[in-house]
Every structure is written in C-alpha cells, then in structure tokens.
Amino acid sequence: MSTMSFNSLRKILLLIVSIVVCWSFLVIETQASTGTVTGSVLNIRDGPGTQYAKKGSLLKGASVTITESRGSWLKIKLNSGLAGWVHVDYIKTSTPSTSTPAVSSVSQGATGTVTGSVVNVREGPGTQYNKKGSVAKGQKVKINAASSSWVNITLGNGVVGWISAQYVKADPVAENPVNNEPTPASSNDSSSKIEVTGSIVNLREGPGTHYLTRGQVSKGDQLDLMEEQNGWYKVQTSRGIAWLAGGLARVLTPPSAIAEEIQSPANPVPVEDPITPTGEIPLPGEINSNSETPSKLPGIARVMLDPGHGGQDPGAIGITGSYEKDVNLTIANKTAQLLRNSGVDVLMTRSDDRYITLNGRVDIANASDASIFVSIHSNSTTNRETNGTMVFYYVDQNIPAAVAQASEREQLARIIQNNLVRSLGRADKGVRQNNYVVIRYTEIPAILVETAYLSNLEEEMLLNDIAFQDRAAQAITNGIIEYFTSKGIL
Ligand SMILES: [Zn+2]
Structure with missing residues (x-):
C-alpha cells in the first residue's frame, strides 16, 4: 500500500471514528433521564394510552430509563431491555421536568x-x-x-x-x-383538575362537537381545568388550550x-405520596385488575413456570446420560396441568424443547401479568454422594422493588421447599439465596427449585421415575396454592 492511499484511508477511518463517537454521545444524552415508580403496581403498555395492551407491570420503587414522552405517557426502558409506556403520574423523574x-x-x-x-x-x-x-x-x-x-x-x-x-x-x-x-x-379555577373518564376523548377547539378536534386524551389523564361552559370543560393540555365534553371527565376535588x-x-404525619395515599392507584385503567372495578387483591392466581435449560442447552447430564432439560420440562408440564386443574392460570417460558436465554426468560416473566415465577431445575455436583432438595430465592439490595418483596420471595421459597421435602422424602438441603439471573431480575417474587441431584445415581433414577415426577409436580402445585391462599389470592 502506498503512503498516499494509506493517508486517505487514515482520514476516512478518523472520520468514521469521530462520527461514531459523536453518535454515541448523542445516544447517551437522550437516555440520560431516569425515573422511579411511585404507584404500587404500575402497568406497562404497548403504546401511550390505556387502550393499548398491557405487557407487564412495575412495582413501587423500580427505577426506569425514560426514552420518550408523549402527552401524559412516558416511554420507558427497563434494565432487562423491555420497553413500554407508563402513565406519567406514577413516575418520579430524577431530572427536573421540562x-x-x-x-x-x-x-x-x-x-x-x-x-x-x-x-x-x-x-x-x-x-x-x-x-x-x-x-x-x-x-x-x-x-x-x-x-x-x-x-x-x-x-x-x-x-x-x-x-x-x-x-x-x-x-x-x-x-x-x-x-x-x-x-x-390566581383564580380558584386554575388550581382545579379534571380526570378523563371516557376511554378515548376528543379535544376540541371550542365547547361543542361542531368544533374541530385537536387531538385526544385517554382515560385517567389529568388536565388543568380553566373553566366550564354549557357542560364542556376548557382545559390546559401540553399542546395548548382545548375543550372536552363534561360527561367524559370528572372534576377532582381537592386537586391532589x-x-x-x-x-x-389532625394528621401530622405527611402523606408520603399524593397520588397513592392508600397504596392503591386511583386510575381505573392503570391498576392490576381484570375488571373496571379496582381489585383489592395483591395479585392474580397466575404463575410463570420456567423449565430450566432446553434446546442446545441440555443442563446437567446424569450418570446414566439423562438430560436435565428433559426432566425439568416433564416435571414443569405435569405441574402446569395440576395447577390448571386447581384453577390457577399457568404461563410457561417454554413448554417444549427449545432454547431460551436467561435474560429472555426474565423478559418473558416481566412482560407478563403473572404474580410469581417458579423455575424448575435438577441439581448436579462433582460429589456423587450429594443428594437432596433445595430451593433458591434472591433479593438484590440494589433493586428497591425486590427489597420490598424480600419476605414474599423467602416465604414462597420456604413453602415450596417444605412441600417438596414432605412429599419426596429426600434430604432437606434448605432454602438458600443465590443471584441466579432468572430469580434476580424478575420483578415478581421468583424462586428456583432444585428437585433432586442428577449427579447422584439414586436420584437420577427417581427423577426419571413417573411416580416421583408426579409427586414433585404435586408438591410444587400444593406449595403454589398454599402461597396464593396465604396472600388471599386464591
Ligand atoms: Zn439447571
């Protein structure tokens, strides 16, 4: 290569490098805004409005990255990579609002x-x-x-x-x-707010349906009320002043x-959170409930089962050659059937022999409306004598939502472990904490079951025995039902 062409090449390379550097700074800048969830359970939706499908939920204290803002909705991104829209009223931004x-x-x-x-x-x-x-x-x-x-x-x-x-x-x-x-x-009117009660409501240029529309607002949106005229509310929106039909909104008194x-x-202790004074989210469409009436239950009887490994990842391989991924799937499918027979909704990260990454499993769980996550595995170690049953949970002290669930996570692990030990009669190796990805980043109480050891010959035989698999599935089912019952969910 001649000197001249080398220099030209170097210039082009420098140009590319500087473009990449500038671009990455731009990306960092647009992602700088972060926020914290202030509502008790906040829905994540596919789009900026309650008419969009729910794809998951966040617990109070969870931190999110805000990537976009539209009307009363913020587009957020989670550490797991999941993105979606949440209502602005339940996010406290850490950078001052524009x-x-x-x-x-x-x-x-x-x-x-x-x-x-x-x-x-x-x-x-x-x-x-x-x-x-x-x-x-x-x-x-x-x-x-x-x-x-x-x-x-x-x-x-x-x-x-x-x-x-x-x-x-x-x-x-x-x-x-x-x-x-x-x-x-300021007049009294300017401090009042209205909340939209219709699912999607047109904003108009004047107080009547013959005026042109100026966009829409969604159920639960709150707007500053300026005046009322002939049953229409004049409101201040992010895009200017507009009117909406009074029958599709209600005046909030006093403004929260x-x-x-x-x-x-009479109440010297300040209210912690103006939007959720009782820990409940007032927006009818934004609380975790199947009906229009807000449910007081802490969740629904829906479990995400996660059969460990699969596809190209066999997991542990037993002494006689059985694959952990197959044993896990068999026990998980049996558990799913028993749970469904008992009226519990079951979702699964996989129900056949396929490969899913650990983060993929977390994303599936976090995008669902399941209230607990149960990962099913079989244990393995170099010592062939080691045997028994153990259940893991984890509380990441850097994730406030997980810290808030610490007792639920441990309780779920203990209940399942007790049921398994009682039913299977294997050594009780206890409830333990370990920072496995699938129980660390799941935003619902999550546990990981190690039913028995594939590296122990006797237990490998048991793990392949249909009666033992049935007992394991029944024990996990009983534990899940016991947990839901203790929470008043079942
Ligand atoms: Zn495993």
Missing part, C-alpha cells in the same frame, strides 16, 4: 409569612421533588424567587427550599410592593398535588 414553570426573580430582602398550618418544603418547584422539611403557620421566611405556583424560600436556619405559593403570603414592603408579590393572583402540600393538623 414543564417546570419559569422562575421570576424577587427583589432583595423580600419576606413572606406561611399561611398553611404545616407546609412541606421541597428540593424543587413541584410535588415530584423530595421533601426536605416543613414550615408552620405564621413562620417568617425569606423569599428568593417565585414561579406561578412555587416559591423558593430560605428558612431561619439557612435551609433553602420550595413551598407551594398557595400557602405563603408576601409581606408588604414599602419601597417596591409590586415586585415583592411572589405569585400572580396541591392538597398534599398542606398537612391537616
């Missing part, structure tokens, strides 16, 4: 007096920000800046934070009274976001 109102400066030395009985002080101008303290009625605060609904204050102890403009009154200052008014006077900012003296 809809944060502009903050106006206030003249030096402005002060105000707290008018609410006990008012939360927050890290930013909105209820989505963390609470950092509270102020009491009559307390004097220094006013640093104000937006239309939030005021930045400094307390006597030097703490700086934000409080709702509704609960602080600017003190009159002789030299420049106009600039010291922290908030523009503002109401949370003032604590009733």
Whole structure:
C-alpha cells in the first residue's frame, strides 16, 4: 500500500471514528433521564394510552430509563431491555421536568409569612421533588424567587427550599410592593383538575362537537381545568388550550398535588405520596385488575413456570446420560396441568424443547401479568454422594422493588421447599439465596427449585421415575396454592 492511499484511508477511518463517537454521545444524552415508580403496581403498555395492551407491570420503587414522552405517557426502558409506556403520574423523574414553570426573580430582602398550618418544603418547584422539611403557620421566611405556583424560600436556619405559593403570603414592603408579590393572583379555577373518564376523548377547539378536534386524551389523564361552559370543560393540555365534553371527565376535588402540600393538623404525619395515599392507584385503567372495578387483591392466581435449560442447552447430564432439560420440562408440564386443574392460570417460558436465554426468560416473566415465577431445575455436583432438595430465592439490595418483596420471595421459597421435602422424602438441603439471573431480575417474587441431584445415581433414577415426577409436580402445585391462599389470592 502506498503512503498516499494509506493517508486517505487514515482520514476516512478518523472520520468514521469521530462520527461514531459523536453518535454515541448523542445516544447517551437522550437516555440520560431516569425515573422511579411511585404507584404500587404500575402497568406497562404497548403504546401511550390505556387502550393499548398491557405487557407487564412495575412495582413501587423500580427505577426506569425514560426514552420518550408523549402527552401524559412516558416511554420507558427497563434494565432487562423491555420497553413500554407508563402513565406519567406514577413516575418520579430524577431530572427536573421540562414543564417546570419559569422562575421570576424577587427583589432583595423580600419576606413572606406561611399561611398553611404545616407546609412541606421541597428540593424543587413541584410535588415530584423530595421533601426536605416543613414550615408552620405564621413562620417568617425569606423569599428568593417565585414561579406561578412555587416559591423558593430560605428558612431561619439557612435551609433553602420550595413551598407551594398557595400557602405563603408576601409581606408588604414599602419601597417596591409590586415586585415583592411572589405569585400572580390566581383564580380558584386554575388550581382545579379534571380526570378523563371516557376511554378515548376528543379535544376540541371550542365547547361543542361542531368544533374541530385537536387531538385526544385517554382515560385517567389529568388536565388543568380553566373553566366550564354549557357542560364542556376548557382545559390546559401540553399542546395548548382545548375543550372536552363534561360527561367524559370528572372534576377532582381537592386537586391532589396541591392538597398534599398542606398537612391537616389532625394528621401530622405527611402523606408520603399524593397520588397513592392508600397504596392503591386511583386510575381505573392503570391498576392490576381484570375488571373496571379496582381489585383489592395483591395479585392474580397466575404463575410463570420456567423449565430450566432446553434446546442446545441440555443442563446437567446424569450418570446414566439423562438430560436435565428433559426432566425439568416433564416435571414443569405435569405441574402446569395440576395447577390448571386447581384453577390457577399457568404461563410457561417454554413448554417444549427449545432454547431460551436467561435474560429472555426474565423478559418473558416481566412482560407478563403473572404474580410469581417458579423455575424448575435438577441439581448436579462433582460429589456423587450429594443428594437432596433445595430451593433458591434472591433479593438484590440494589433493586428497591425486590427489597420490598424480600419476605414474599423467602416465604414462597420456604413453602415450596417444605412441600417438596414432605412429599419426596429426600434430604432437606434448605432454602438458600443465590443471584441466579432468572430469580434476580424478575420483578415478581421468583424462586428456583432444585428437585433432586442428577449427579447422584439414586436420584437420577427417581427423577426419571413417573411416580416421583408426579409427586414433585404435586408438591410444587400444593406449595403454589398454599402461597396464593396465604396472600388471599386464591
Ligand atoms: Zn439447571
């Protein structure tokens, strides 16, 4: 290769490298926004609206990457790679919202007096920000800046934070009274909200069906109410002002976001979460339920069975040559049949001899509406004497949703282990924790059963014995039913 063509090649390579570098920075930037789930059980949908199919759910505390925003819906991505849409009301973003109102400066030395009985002080101008303290009625605060609904204050102890403009009154200052008014006077109407009750509702340019449509809103969407006219609501949407038919929405009283900012003296403990004060999600379409009526049950009697290995992955191979993938599938299929006979819904990551990656199994579980995950395996070790039954669970301390389920995960493991040991009569090797992928990243309580050892000749024979397989399947079934019953699900 000549020097000249080498130089040209080098230039082209440099160009390619710089394009790739720039592109990867762009990608990182668009994925920088993250959020935390604030609702107890939040549905993930195929599209931005309740009319789209459900593809999974998230528990309170789960963290997500926000990749796109459309109306009241956010497109999110999970660590497992699963992507979908969730309602914005149940996600607390860790970067300030772009809809944060502009903050106006206030003249030096402005002060105000707290008018609410006990008012939360927050890290930013909105209820989505963390609470950092509270102020009491009559307390004097220094006013640093104000937006239309939030005021930045400094307390006597030097703490700086934000409080709702509704609960602080600017003190009159002789030299420049106009600039010291922290908030523009707002009518009562502008602080009201409506919630859409029709499944998909047209927004129109005026109060009547003869006006042109300006897009749609979905059931559960909340909009700021500006005024009411002839049975139509004038609302503020992300795309501007529009009207919608009053029969397809209801007025929320009191507005939840503002109401949370003032604590009733009778209830001195602040409400943790304005949207889900009782831990239930109020949106009818967004709670885990088969019907329009919100269910109080913690889940549904639906289990995801995961026969370990399959296809190109045989799993452990027994002393006489039996494959773990076959034993696991046989026991899992028998378990599925017994569960269905008992009225439990069964989903399976595989029900035939096929290969699925570990992350693929996690994705299948997380995209489903199953309430527990049971992986079925057979054990193996180099010591041929080792035998017995064990069940694994795992609680990743870095995944808040998993930590919140710690007792459920352990309880499910114990119940299944007890049933297996009682029925099979093999050595009780106990309930253990191990960070297997399929029980670590599944967002529902998940366990992994090691029925017996394929590396022990006696147990390999048993694992291939139909009566033993039936007893194992019945024990797992009984355990699952016992768990669901203890949770009030069955
Ligand atoms: Zn295995």
